[in-house]
Amino acid sequence: MRRKCFPTPLWDLVPEIEEIEVFMPAYLLLLAAVLSRLLPHAGWMNFTAVGGALLYFGARRSWREMLGPLAVLTATDYVLTVYVYHYGFHMQAYLPTWAWYVAAMALGQILLHSRTTFVRAGAATLLGPTSFFLLSNYSVWVGSGMYPRTAAGLATCYAAALPFYRNDLVSTAIVVAVAFGVPVLVRRMSAAQGQAALAAK
Numbered sequence: 001m002r003r004k005c006f007p008t009p010l011w012d013l014v015p016e017i018e019e020i021e022v023f024m025p026a027y028l029l030l031l032a033a034v035l036s037r038l039l040p041h042a043g044w045m046n047f048t049a050v051g052g053a054l055l056y057f058g059a060r061r062s063w064r065e066m067l068g069p070l071a072v073l074t075a076t077d078y079v080l081t082v083y084v085y086h087y088g089f090h091m092q093a094y095l096p097t098w099a100w101y102v103a104a105m106a107l108g109q110i111l112l113h114s115r116t117t118f119v120r121a122g123a124a125t126l127l128g129p130t131s132f133f134l135l136s137n138y139s140v141w142v143g144s145g146m147y148p149r150t151a152a153g154l155a156t157c158y159a160a161a162l163p164f165y166r167n168d169l170v171s172t173a174i175v176v177a178v179a180f181g182v183p184v185l186v187r188r189m190s191a192a193q194g195q196a197a198l199a200a201k
Helices: 010-023 026-038 050-060 063-084 091-112 118-143 151-160 162-200
Strands: none
Touching (some): 026 050, 050 063, 050 118, 091 118, 118 151, 151 162
16 A cells, blocks of 8 residues: 655654654653652752653643542652651641642643643743642641741741742753653654655655
């Protein structure tokens, strides 16, 4: 059977695209997110693959699959709290975090599912960690009793969390760049090689 003729070697791109999808699936990034939380990384708190993995999962998987990452990360929170940090587990303290897990996947679905561009990826990279920073630390200010219930106390709470926000922002940017950027780079390289091959004929 003869292949159809396209302006670019589309048929040659199909195997490359399939290999990319196998190489970097959403579930593999989810595993990396869990390991990045469980493995010791003292001095680099919040430097994890969680934010980037959730954005990618939301962008590449369906809405109904989002219960999987939520369940896995919820279980990870329980294991870390009870068995690693040896604290009591209070579910209400984690509700804002769990809500953010869903929101991060929804953000990936809304911004990056139908169309992935540099601007959209950059916006998701900024909005994901920033929303977690604002939500989680507001919850700490309201519920922990560590800071006075004043504007100054809220400002102090946010200021204390800035190093965590920085680490989260950097790690999310790295994961998003690799997860979304590598497939694009491979596609472009494959297209360039195909055009060069056609020109050489």
